[in-house]
Amino acid sequence: MNRLTYNHIAGQSVERLAALSDGIFAVAMTLLVLDLRNPAREAIHGEAQLWAALRAMAPQVLAYLMSFLTLGIFWNGQQAQLNACERTDRHITWLHIAFLFGVSLMPFSTRLLAEFIQYRVALLCYWGNILLLGAALLAAWRCALRSGALKAGTAAELDRAIVRRILIAQALYAFGAALCAWSTYASIGFIVAVQLSFALAPRWLSRF
Amino acid sequence: MNRLTYNHIAGQSVERLAALSDGIFAVAMTLLVLDLRNPAREAIHGEAQLWAALRAMAPQVLAYLMSFLTLGIFWNGQQAQLNACERTDRHITWLHIAFLFGVSLMPFSTRLLAEFIQYRVALLCYWGNILLLGAALLAAWRCALRSGALKAGTAAELDRAIVRRILIAQALYAFGAALCAWSTYASIGFIVAVQLSFALAPRWLSRF
Amino acid sequence: MNRLTYNHIAGQSVERLAALSDGIFAVAMTLLVLDLRNPAREAIHGEAQLWAALRAMAPQVLAYLMSFLTLGIFWNGQQAQLNACERTDRHITWLHIAFLFGVSLMPFSTRLLAEFIQYRVALLCYWGNILLLGAALLAAWRCALRSGALKAGTAAELDRAIVRRILIAQALYAFGAALCAWSTYASIGFIVAVQLSFALAPRWLSRF
Amino acid sequence: MNRLTYNHIAGQSVERLAALSDGIFAVAMTLLVLDLRNPAREAIHGEAQLWAALRAMAPQVLAYLMSFLTLGIFWNGQQAQLNACERTDRHITWLHIAFLFGVSLMPFSTRLLAEFIQYRVALLCYWGNILLLGAALLAAWRCALRSGALKAGTAAELDRAIVRRILIAQALYAFGAALCAWSTYASIGFIVAVQLSFALAPRWLSRF
Numbered sequence: 001m002n003r004l005t006y007n008h009i010a011g012q013s014v015e016r017l018a019a020l021s022d023g024i025f026a027v028a029m030t031l032l033v034l035d036l037r038n039p040a041r042e043a044i045h046g047e048a049q050l051w052a053a054l055r056a057m058a059p060q061v062l063a064y065l066m067s068f069l070t071l072g073i074f075w076n077g078q079q080a081q082l083n084a085c086e087r088t089d090r091h092i093t094w095l096h097i098a099f100l101f102g103v104s105l106m107p108f109s110t111r112l113l114a115e116f117i118q119y120r121v122a123l124l125c126y127w128g129n130i131l132l133l134g135a136a137l138l139a140a141w142r143c144a145l146r147s148g149a150l151k152a153g154t155a156a157e158l159d160r161a162i163v164r165r166i167l168i169a170q171a172l173y174a175f176g177a178a179l180c181a182w183s184t185y186a187s188i189g190f191i192v193a194v195q196l197s198f199a200l201a202p203r204w205l206s207r208f
Numbered sequence: 209m210n211r212l213t214y215n216h217i218a219g220q221s222v223e224r225l226a227a228l229s230d231g232i233f234a235v236a237m238t239l240l241v242l243d244l245r246n247p248a249r250e251a252i253h254g255e256a257q258l259w260a261a262l263r264a265m266a267p268q269v270l271a272y273l274m275s276f277l278t279l280g281i282f283w284n285g286q287q288a289q290l291n292a293c294e295r296t297d298r299h300i301t302w303l304h305i306a307f308l309f310g311v312s313l314m315p316f317s318t319r320l321l322a323e324f325i326q327y328r329v330a331l332l333c334y335w336g337n338i339l340l341l342g343a344a345l346l347a348a349w350r351c352a353l354r355s356g357a358l359k360a361g362t363a364a365e366l367d368r369a370i371v372r373r374i375l376i377a378q379a380l381y382a383f384g385a386a387l388c389a390w391s392t393y394a395s396i397g398f399i400v401a402v403q404l405s406f407a408l409a410p411r412w413l414s415r416f
Numbered sequence: 417m418n419r420l421t422y423n424h425i426a427g428q429s430v431e432r433l434a435a436l437s438d439g440i441f442a443v444a445m446t447l448l449v450l451d452l453r454n455p456a457r458e459a460i461h462g463e464a465q466l467w468a469a470l471r472a473m474a475p476q477v478l479a480y481l482m483s484f485l486t487l488g489i490f491w492n493g494q495q496a497q498l499n500a501c502e503r504t505d506r507h508i509t510w511l512h513i514a515f516l517f518g519v520s521l522m523p524f525s526t527r528l529l530a531e532f533i534q535y536r537v538a539l540l541c542y543w544g545n546i547l548l549l550g551a552a553l554l555a556a557w558r559c560a561l562r563s564g565a566l567k568a569g570t571a572a573e574l575d576r577a578i579v580r581r582i583l584i585a586q587a588l589y590a591f592g593a594a595l596c597a598w599s600t601y602a603s604i605g606f607i608v609a610v611q612l613s614f615a616l617a618p619r620w621l622s623r624f
Numbered sequence: 625m626n627r628l629t630y631n632h633i634a635g636q637s638v639e640r641l642a643a644l645s646d647g648i649f650a651v652a653m654t655l656l657v658l659d660l661r662n663p664a665r666e667a668i669h670g671e672a673q674l675w676a677a678l679r680a681m682a683p684q685v686l687a688y689l690m691s692f693l694t695l696g697i698f699w700n701g702q703q704a705q706l707n708a709c710e711r712t713d714r715h716i717t718w719l720h721i722a723f724l725f726g727v728s729l730m731p732f733s734t735r736l737l738a739e740f741i742q743y744r745v746a747l748l749c750y751w752g753n754i755l756l757l758g759a760a761l762l763a764a765w766r767c768a769l770r771s772g773a774l775k776a777g778t779a780a781e782l783d784r785a786i787v788r789r790i791l792i793a794q795a796l797y798a799f800g801a802a803l804c805a806w807s808t809y810a811s812i813g814f815i816v817a818v819q820l821s822f823a824l825a826p827r828w829l830s831r832f
Contacts, residue, residue, distance in 0.1 A: 029440060
């Protein structure tokens with residue numbers, strides 16, 4: 001009888017999963033900048049015009065900054081999970097690959113939002129991308145917890161901290177997305193504010 | 209007499225080969241999204257039009273998802289091999305570089321398929337790419353086995369599991385490609401179904 | 417009472433931060449070359465024309481070389497910091513992510529400068545990018561020092577060496593940028609000279 | 625007196641240099657494929673036309689394959705050096721960064737050669753790029769040898785093997801480049817043959 005199947009040997013290295021993830025995050029975070037297009041040379045005839053053209057790029061730069069923040073936040077979130085994992089298996093690995101699919105879509109969603117910043121459809125696509133990231137991360141965590149892949153120790157406490165963080169963040173993103181019924185600019189402003197506070201982690205927020 | 213030749217010292221680090229592979233997979237998986245082009249701004253005059261334009265991108269998104277799955281599957285496959293290797297040598301390394309050549313071609317094959325989805329030539333190119341990946345991986349495995357580069361232990365059992373998986377997968381891909389005699393959409397649907405079942409690994413499949 | 421909050425578990429791995437940084441540097445340093453566009457094929461009718469077209473690319477190649485040097489210098493600077501860190505926390509991590517944001521902007525600034533090499537606005541944008549890199553690196557260092565994340569040992573001496581290096585370099589860059597009041601070419605020449613001497617590290621400079 | 629200068633602490637980690645190198649190689653090897661452009665959709669009206677358009681891409685695919693081989697060969701060469709290093713210092717690091725500059729130029733040289741395959745200027749640019757790679761690698765090796773950065777043991781034997789390999793390879797590339805006086809196709813054919821034999825490493829070659 002043959003006990004060793006392919007699924008027992010695939011996807012077991014946390015290090016390689018972390019390396020693939022760091023690579024995909026690195027490319028996604030850097031590709032975003034390819035969408036910051038130079039002003040066309042023919043249209044520029046002086047310093048003032050160049051300065052005006054650069055200022056006109058402000059919404060694109062805002063969208064770029066927002067996505068860089070988003071990817072930074074989710075990179076931190078995924079890293080906290082992988083650090084807690086003793087080993088991985090193919091189910092956990094595939095949930096992380098689904099998460100990385102969401103990461104790789106981020107340059108597309110960002111470009112769409114920067115181009116169509118006043119369209120609700122673009123904003124909802126962007127939000128859908130963030131929702132996919134959160135859902136995949138939560139599923140990967142639950143799967144790791146269930147299959148006993150975590151390091152011994154603070155698993156229960158960690159579980160509360162990670163699940164609470166994902167749910168609170170996603171609730172805030174969902175509220176921000178809902179604001180687009182009123183104005184897409186309000187949505188974006190709210191989401192940027194949420195992300196800046198996650199990144200800056202002021203004292204009053206660190207209780208969560 | 210001079211015993212130490214260059215070929216004795218080249219290509220011996222499994223870690224660096226793994227790092228190069230993770231990097232190439234990360235770039236290839238993320239570059240695929242560059243081909244998801246935004247709808248042109250001039251053509252969009254309302255939410256409904258933007259939504260319609262996004263829905264029209266469905267075949268490209270499908271091709272993108274299929275390739276992301278494919279690369280995820282082969283990343284897992286290569287990782288299982290490298291995990292089993294104690295060391296590597298220049299022949300094994302060059303077979304893995306040939307494998308990575310196939311990986312780096314994937315964004316091109318995907319773009320070709322997304323653009324010419326109803327053309328058999330495009331589908332056969334895509335299938336040729338998958339065949340190259342499988343053949344290089346099988347050759348690298350056989351070479352590692354022959355040259356004693358594997359970790360002591362379950363080599364024989366591992367050998368059966370890995371070779372069986374590659375042959376079954378390639379037989380299914382070849383059948384899928386053959387379906388294009390009837391319809392390229394049938395081919396793509398079949399291949400996506402195969403890949404989803406490898407990724408999701410349901411119970412009835414895990415016997416293989 | 418619940419002591420373990422998300423902020424205690426996020427962003428603690430120096431290795432993963434180093435891996436993300438290496439990835440972002442690798443992509444940024446390689447993407448720069450995408451802006452070296454081939455001469456258009458239709459315009460070339462002989463060897464002499466191709467040679468002339470390549471020589472006309474000299475300013476772009478110079479800007480590319482300058483940015484590659486800049487990124488190499490800052491990669492070395494960040495590496496020296498990370499090597500000195502025993503661990504990291506989420507504040508240090510986010511300051512490094514801000515630094516990486518500056519790194520990812522570098523292909524944009526470079527392209528802008530290469531395209532508008534005689535415009536002061538472009539040169540000041542480029543300098544602003546370098547300033548952001550220096551400021552983020554200094555803040556990350558100070559934060560690591562204050563929070564006791566450094567390895568025991570030469571912290572005080574290291575502190576002097578790192579802070580002095582960042583301040584001297586930024587003072588030279590600021591002087592170089594100020595030269596643009598006279599000529600942007602003088603600015604670029606001066607900055608390239610500064611960077612070459614950092615890279616080549618001749619004897620008389622190594623006292624700093 | 626202050627002994628610890630910045631130059632003593634910069635550029636000392638072999639692991640981070642290896643990680644940056646793997647990243648840059650991964651991006652450069654994958655970016656090459658971006659230059660394999662799809663046939664234009666409007667020009668294709670049937671399977672035969674698509675097949676003909678793909679066959680017309682043969683020279684580009686050849687140039688792509690040649691560059692992938694070249695980068696694979698130099699990746700192996702650099703890896704052999706870094707494996708032999710116990711530590712690194714800022715001079716060694718900067719010579720490797722110069723080497724990586726040559727790596728990052730490879731997509732540009734390749735694109736130039738693929739576009740202007742019958743022009744000697746393009747071929748000589750490509751050869752200049754290979755020469756830069758070899759010269760930087762040789763200088764980095766000599767610098768590591770002189771500064772005692774190598775692991776104890778087979779340094780002298782390794783030195784002979786590495787220097788001989790670089791000189792033989794560069795002599796063959798130079799001969800190949802010189803063939804362009806007769807025909808650029810002869811040059812390319814000869815260089816591809818040299819590279820294939822380095823990659824395949826047949827028995828009669830392994831004496832070198």
